[in-house]
Amino acid sequence: MNQSAPSPFTAADYRARMDRAALTASAAGLAGLLVSPGPDLVWLTGYRPTAMTERLTLLVLPVAGDPVLVVPKLECADAVKAPGAPSLDLRDWTDGVDPYGLVSPLVDAAGTFGVSDSTWALHLLALQGELPRAGFRALTEALPMLRAVKDEAELARLTAAGAAADATFEEIKKVAFAGRREADVAADLDRLLREFGHEQVDFTVVGSGPNGADPHHEADDRVIQHGDTVVLDFGGLMYGYGSDTTRTVQVGDPGEEVRRVHAVVREAQQAGFEAVRPGAACQDVDRAARRVIEDAGYGEYFIHRTGHGIGTTTHEPPYMIEGEQQELVPGMCFSIEPGVYLPGRFGVRIEDIVTVTQNGGVRLNNTDHGLTVVG
Structure with a gap:
């Protein structure tokens, strides 16, 4: 097979996806999206972090406001290289610090959020404890067509x-x-x-x-x-x-x-x-x-x-x-x-x-x- 590799997706491509996701979330009555490592994070930002189940990596994508990526400090060097990083406000945290407290000031504490299907129960339960008035819906149920229509x-x-x-x-x-x-x-x-x-x-x-x-x-x-x-x-x-x-x-x-x-x-x-x-x-x-x-x-x-x-x-x-x-x-x-x-x-x-x-x-x-x- 002789075929050339396609051009990489750009920072503008990823920003457009995040903007579209925020609009779609708003139309569905959501306050925003909480996206952990997995296919949704890759599609939205181009970031594919090392699999560390116990450390929180989370894209906070509110329907109004800029997207924020909460990331372990030891992963920051890789996160800033992600194609979508120019559109992200990176908030790092170090071991021994509660990372979930970084999320609550970024979101509507009484809103309902779409949560990526790949989110570990460890993190979702901690977020529920941090945001007791918030609601959470799996993205497949809340926005099933988010990635379905390809450009x-x-x-x-x-x-x-x-x-x-x-x-x-x-x-x-x-x-x-x-x-x-x-x-x-x-x-x-x-x-x-x-x-x-x-x-x-x-x-x-x-x-x-x-x-x-x-x-x-x-x-x-x-x-x-x-x-x-x-x-x-x-x-x-x-x-x-x-x-x-x-x-x-x-x-x-x-x-x-x-x-x-x-x-x-x-x-x-x-x-x-x-x-x-x-x-x-x-x-x-x-x-x-x-x-x-x-x-x-x-x-x-x-x-x-x-x-x-x-x-x-x-x-x-x-x-x-x-x-x-x-x-x-x-x-x-x-x-x-x-x-x-x-x-x-x-x-x-x-x-x-x-x-x-x-x-x-x-x-x-x-x-x-x-x-x-x-x-």
């Missing part, structure tokens, strides 16, 4: 990540499957994703034979046999944005039932894709895919939602599931991944990342949906 620069990164995952699949088809452990093939997937540009690999599911009936099977020492159906689900981060794709391959000639199940899943995946359009509800994508599988008699074996959002993490809102009435908006990106899992026998799943455009959906994964035969 052109984000879409470019997701497109590159999808292309790298596609290139990985084209190469993995060439390796030997029969006689090798699932863990060996998973290691090949990890290596290829990195060779094609991923800086982080999040998962490499290799589910062969009966293990394929476990949607999130961890590749193990099972030796792949001739005649096995193998589910391959893999992805990670490239330029800070996610990839996630699934294809099902067959070691040797597939039998009639495998062909039939695969054809049903392929039709369901296509039906879900065709349901993508601005104004449709997320649940419409799930319903379209699920209807095909139910009509074919395999409804009880489709045991998960049809899709999930993707961005700075590989799983985030919106979710393609019954009951989710959030409307699809151009710029949203999510998976469409129906599957059928026959316990003790085999599984089949086909997954693409799709983005919403004014004219419908566009796939970011474009490898063949057919049942690929491998050696």
Whole structure:
């Protein structure tokens, strides 16, 4: 693959995100956001601190006023290098000092705050003690669409990540499957994703034979046999944005039932894709895919939602599931991944990342949906 790295996000980009987040929070009736280390902090500031669960790092983003980053003093040198740091007022604290007391003067003590999902209970409970009149809501519940609609620069990164995952699949088809452990093939997937540009690999599911009936099977020492159906689900981060794709391959000639199940899943995946359009509800994508599988008699074996959002993490809102009435908006990106899992026998799943455009959906994964035969 020959592609140049995208231009880094600028301080102005991060400030625009923080401003937009504050406006969105105000419209939702929140007094502000409290954001701890995790994907929300990375998206808002570009800062990815060292994971220290016991020390408080917190972005305080009020709906009125400037954003403040409360950070341990020993982390300050890294925090000031973050791309979004020029827009932040850094308040450091040293060990032995109560950091939660730094937060209370910065916020409306009686307001309700959106709190990032990744906030440790240790810190949230301490903040509740410091702000007894305040209310707290998880960001996924309070502002589920905060990161859901991607701009052109984000879409470019997701497109590159999808292309790298596609290139990985084209190469993995060439390796030997029969006689090798699932863990060996998973290691090949990890290596290829990195060779094609991923800086982080999040998962490499290799589910062969009966293990394929476990949607999130961890590749193990099972030796792949001739005649096995193998589910391959893999992805990670490239330029800070996610990839996630699934294809099902067959070691040797597939039998009639495998062909039939695969054809049903392929039709369901296509039906879900065709349901993508601005104004449709997320649940419409799930319903379209699920209807095909139910009509074919395999409804009880489709045991998960049809899709999930993707961005700075590989799983985030919106979710393609019954009951989710959030409307699809151009710029949203999510998976469409129906599957059928026959316990003790085999599984089949086909997954693409799709983005919403004014004219419908566009796939970011474009490898063949057919049942690929491998050696």
